[in-house]
Amino acid sequence: MELKQIRCTTCGESLSIETALKEIKCQACGNAFLMTQGIHLNSKSDDEIDTLKNLRIQLKRSVERQDIQSIEYHALEILKIIPDDYVSQYFFSYASYNLNKPKAFYEFLELDIASTQEDKRYVIEHMKAYADIKEYEKLHQYVDRVYPEMSEVLTQTLNQRIQQEDHYSVIDRDVFICHRSTDNKKALKVLNALEADGHTCWISSRNLRPDDSINYWSNIEEAIENCRVFLVISSQSAMLSKDVQKELQLANKMNKAKIEYKIDESVHTTLFKRSFDGVKWIEAIKGDNIETLQERVLDALEEVETKQQPKKIKSKVSLEETIGDKDNLKISNKELKDLFKAFKVYMKIQDYDEALVILKQAKDIDVENQDVWKLDICFEHRVVDFLELNEKINNMNLSENLDELMKIETSKSVQNYIKLFQDDKAFNVFIKDLKDKIVYLKELEVERKKQIKIDEENQEAKRILFAIKMHGLELDSLGELDLNDENNQKFKDLILTIEKIKHPLVDQIALKYKEFLKKTDEDQINSLNSELDGILEEISRGVFYKANQRLKQLNKLIINNNVALMEMNEICEFLIKFNVRDFFELKYKLDNTKYKKELIMDIKDSNLYKKYKTSNNIKLKPLLEILELYKNDID
Numbered sequence: 001m002e003l004k005q006i007r008c009t010t011c012g013e014s015l016s017i018e019t020a021l022k023e024i025k026c027q028a029c030g031n032a033f034l035m036t037q038g039i040h041l042n043s044k045s046d047d048e049i050d051t052l053k054n055l056r057i058q059l060k061r062s063v064e065r066q067d068i069q070s071i072e073y074h075a076l077e078i079l080k081i082i083p084d085d086y087v088s089q090y091f092f093s094y095a096s097y098n099l100n101k102p103k104a105f106y107e108f109l110e111l112d113i114a115s116t117q118e119d120k121r122y123v124i125e126h127m128k129a130y131a132d133i134k135e136y137e138k139l140h141q142y143v144d145r146v147y148p149e150m151s152e153v154l155t156q157t158l159n160q161r162i163q164q165e166d167h168y169s170v171i172d173r174d175v176f177i178c179h180r181s182t183d184n185k186k187a188l189k190v191l192n193a194l195e196a197d198g199h200t201c202w203i204s205s206r207n208l209r210p211d212d213s214i215n216y217w218s219n220i221e222e223a224i225e226n227c228r229v230f231l232v233i234s235s236q237s238a239m240l241s242k243d244v245q246k247e248l249q250l251a252n253k254m255n256k257a258k259i260e261y262k263i264d265e266s267v268h269t270t271l272f273k274r275s276f277d278g279v280k281w282i283e284a285i286k287g288d289n290i291e292t293l294q295e296r297v298l299d300a301l302e303e304v305e306t307k308q309q310p311k312k313i314k315s316k317v318s319l320e321e322t323i324g325d326k327d328n329l330k331i332s333n334k335e336l337k338d339l340f341k342a343f344k345v346y347m348k349i350q351d352y353d354e355a356l357v358i359l360k361q362a363k364d365i366d367v368e369n370q371d372v373w374k375l376d377i378c379f380e381h382r383v384v385d386f387l388e389l390n391e392k393i394n395n396m397n398l399s400e401n402l403d404e405l406m407k408i409e410t411s412k413s414v415q416n417y418i419k420l421f422q423d424d425k426a427f428n429v430f431i432k433d434l435k436d437k438i439v440y441l442k443e444l445e446v447e448r449k450k451q452i453k454i455d456e457e458n459q460e461a462k463r464i465l466f467a468i469k470m471h472g473l474e475l476d477s478l479g480e481l482d483l484n485d486e487n488n489q490k491f492k493d494l495i496l497t498i499e500k501i502k503h504p505l506v507d508q509i510a511l512k513y514k515e516f517l518k519k520t521d522e523d524q525i526n527s528l529n530s531e532l533d534g535i536l537e538e539i540s541r542g543v544f545y546k547a548n549q550r551l552k553q554l555n556k557l558i559i560n561n562n563v564a565l566m567e568m569n570e571i572c573e574f575l576i577k578f579n580v581r582d583f584f585e586l587k588y589k590l591d592n593t594k595y596k597k598e599l600i601m602d603i604k605d606s607n608l609y610k611k612y613k614t615s616n617n618i619k620l621k622p623l624l625e626i627l628e629l630y631k632n633d634i635d
Contacts (some may be wrong), residue, residue, distance in 0.1 A: 006038030009082060010056055012049040014042075023116050032116040037082055044081060052081050059091065063126070071095040086115030090123045097132065100395040105135075109142045120147050128157040133165070167207045174199040174301055176227035176256075178247045180238040181205075186263055186284075187233050193290045194297060202227060214440055218433050221250055225425065229300045230256040234281065236266035248275055257300045261293060336365055343375055347384045355379060370424065373417050380413040393434060402441045409434055539575050571620075574608040583622040590630060600630055 008026035062070035072095035078088040097105035179187040230251035260281035346355035362372045383389045580586045
């Protein structure tokens with residue numbers, strides 16, 4: 001049986017395997033992978049394999065953190081090395097979906113990508129926990145097709161998640177239960193007792209969405225606002241908790257009815273004294289005293305009910321109210337509802353001219369109606385309804401979305417609504433969330449720029465290591481290198497290639513060369529370098545027209561038959577012609593252009609290549625080796 005040399009697509013371990021096998025299990029890391037992918041990876045360089053191993057680790061960490069932007073980046077980088085990697089294709093499509101680009105996810109669900117059973121199970125487990133439940137049918141169709149054994153488990157998990165969504169709903173509730181996490185057992189006992197007594201309750205461990213840290217406090221504030229009674233589980237740790245203190249302050253600000261359920265003998269802090277001044281707590285130190293708690297909650301709810309005044313008729317009429325008794329306005333509420341329905345239809349089919357006509361008609365009917373002015377916001381931002389706008393904003397989680405979010409905040413329709421309806425609490429919460437997200441994305445942009453700087457430094461290090469390799473040298477042996485004639489020339493060429501790169505590694509490499517310079521004719525070398533510095537400086541900065549001016553000065557010295565100077569002159573002309581700073585950048589350009597064949601033909605047509613292609617000139621070795629890498633791209 002023929003043996004084939006392959007690489008593990010997870011850890012990069014080299015293996016010798018029978019070619020008849022389709023799926024391999026790596027003995028080093030234990031992960032399974034496809035034979036075809038292992039063969040493909042074996043053709044890659046050691047640097048690419050090491051990069052892949054690191055990318056796998058970073059992708060796993062990003063998935064654990066639910067860092068969508070990072071998931072997209074690392075999955076895409078893996079696909080550049082293994083284009084048909086099943087797990088990376090899934091996570092790239094998943095991240096795209098969450099970045100408001102669902103097309104990639106839908107395409108993934110339609111594809112039949114070869115993969116191991118282990119990878120399929122891993123992906124489906126992730127789908128169960130994190131895929132958007134509104135794609136319920138599509139997820140089922142996919143699992144039924146690729147892994148039917150998991151279909152039933154998927155159904156159970158998605159149904160549980162749908163039920164869980166009900167807990168996250170923003171609805172009116174009877175009691176908000178405030179507590180410290182260390183008192184969670186007591187809080188759950190109180191929750192069960194109150195709900196058994198027929199009351200609806202909100203508690204953070206159940207009703208607060210766990211993966212929405214951005215809106216953490218706005219969700220809590222909204223829950224307190226929508227409750228009728230604020231119940232705090234009072235203890236020493238609760239009184240000292242910053243979160244409990246803030247929740248209690250919010251309840252005070254909203255004038256909520258408050259009940260204290262005291263579970264230890266700790267002395268009140270100033271905040272608790274002021275909050276419960278004159279109100280007797282329920283003592284639950286020696287016993288739970290649940291019956292007393294249930295009675296106090298019922299009394300508090302009845303008291304709140306009696307205190308509530310009938311709602312005043314607002315000048316801005318809601319859809320459920322009548323339009324009014326204006327003499328010149330005798331149109332039924334039904335007609336306004338019909339206009340709203342028509343508006344949504346025209347927005348869905350993107351017939352904005354007709355939608356604008358409907359909007360004007362609605363304003364003519366009741367210009368003071370809040371919902372009419374919300375339609376104005378929807379129209380300006382091209383969404384069907386306010387719910388879609390809110391969802392659109394929630395999906396804007398990248399720093400690239402910052403400008404769009406700021407445009408929404410400062411848009412004319414939003415500013416008009418704020419001026420007209422300052423007392424709309426729900427809209428004020430919406431604006432606060434929007435502003436909080438803008439602040440968060442600004443911070444994210446700062447972090448993104450820091451990461452770009454780190455990535456650039458890493459890229460510079462890769463350029464240096466590539467240059468060392470292309471000059472036939474080894475990084476580990478540079479310090480002990482004997483500078484004979486051949487290595488002397490190699491080192492000269494290496495320094496000329498990397499000296500303009502700002503990186504600590506360059507300084508480290510240059511130390512050995514500086515020692516060599518002291519042993520040679522410094523005047524002669526400095527004379528050559530002083531003439532070359534100007535050109536190399538401009539080329540490294542990408543200012544090629546200034547580099548041309550420097551070349552004209554060099555041409556005057558070529559009369560002296562300085563071979564090294566002539567060679568450098570021709571190399572500089574070549575770099576300027578192709579607008580690259582060095583041969584490494586030329587390779588990068590070849591890797592990323594759509595016109596690779598044309599660019600290679602232009603390189604082969606250059607004077608530099610024609611003159612030195614058959615020579616052993618060490619300076620041109622990097623160029624010749626680069627062209628050798630792409631020889632298959634030319635017929």
